[in-house]
Amino acid sequence: MRLDKFLIKTLQLTKQQRKRLLADHQILIDGHQALSLRQNIDSELQKITVRGQQIISPTEKYYMMYKPEGVICAVKDDQKQTVIDLLRAEDQIEGLYPIGRLDRYTSGLLLLTNNGPLGYRLLHPDHHVEKQYRVKVNGDINEETVALFARGVIIDQDTLCKPAKLIILRHSPTESEALVTLSEGKYHQVKKMFLSAGVKVIELVRLTFGEFSLDQMLKPGEYRELNQAERQLIKQYLSDDIYI
Ligand code: URA
Numbered sequence: 001m002r003l004d005k006f007l008i009k010t011l012q013l014t015k016q017q018r019k020r021l022l023a024d025h026q027i028l029i030d031g032h033q034a035l036s037l038r039q040n041i042d043s044e045l046q047k048i049t050v051r052g053q054q055i056i057s058p059t060e061k062y063y064m065m066y067k068p069e070g071v072i073c074a075v076k077d078d079q080k081q082t083v084i085d086l087l088r089a090e091d092q093i094e095g096l097y098p099i100g101r102l103d104r105y106t107s108g109l110l111l112l113t114n115n116g117p118l119g120y121r122l123l124h125p126d127h128h129v130e131k132q133y134r135v136k137v138n139g140d141i142n143e144e145t146v147a148l149f150a151r152g153v154i155i156d157q158d159t160l161c162k163p164a165k166l167i168i169l170r171h172s173p174t175e176s177e178a179l180v181t182l183s184e185g186k187y188h189q190v191k192k193m194f195l196s197a198g199v200k201v202i203e204l205v206r207l208t209f210g211e212f213s214l215d216q217m218l219k220p221g222e223y224r225e226l227n228q229a230e231r232q233l234i235k236q237y238l239s240d241d242i243y244i
Pocket residue numbers: 101102103104106187188189190191192204
């Protein structure tokens with residue numbers, strides 16, 4: 001949540017009061033002066049004090065889901081089942097949305113939150129958040145494919161992708177499996193990159209997103225709240241200086 005929204009919600013402060021408190025260095029976040037009223041904060045992860053008094057509002061939620069195939073990454077859809085539809089009714093709280101998109105038939109790690117700008121920050125190109133996928137393709141891949149991915153694949157005729165790391169797990173003329181790690185998120189990027197290498201993706205599972213890893217205990221369609229250690233990881237994305 002943005003600091004200004006937080007101050008309105010918890011202390012009902014006017015714009016003038018908020019600006020004055022900031023200018024007077026009366027707002028501290030984990031002991032440091034707040035930098036901007038547009039800063040993204042979480043009072044469960046950070047200690048927010050205003051004029052020396054700690055302010056708490058435990059409203060931010062973070063979930064990790066094993067997105068199954070066939071479900072779309074949207075909040076609402078008239079025809080197709082969305083990732084939000086998979087949540088228990090009591091967890092379908094207002095403002096919850098998936099951070100980033102996986103294609104309908106891609107499965108794997110998906111984070112969901114109601115912390116407004118957090119998703120934009122995690123997806124912001126300046127953050128270079130790495131994502132690793134396990135990929136199955138319908139043909140052979142080899143060291144040339146590894147080198148091609150390392151140089152940067154061209155997709156959509158003239159779009160050069162950033163270098164990607166490819167680790168081949170097994171390969172044969174009819175089916176191969178690999179791990180691919182990207183630091184950007186273009187539309188259908190993994191599928192297009194493999195098509196540029198002459199093979200079609202037949203299965204795609206996201207295993208990691210930044211420092212988050214898909215929980216081995218989750219089955220497709222299951223989800224859980226982020227644990228304490230994972231919530232600490234979120235903190236780094238709340239305090240840096242990209243304001244959206
Ligand atoms: N690349 C794709 O092609 N699809 C996804 O869902 C994610 C990355």
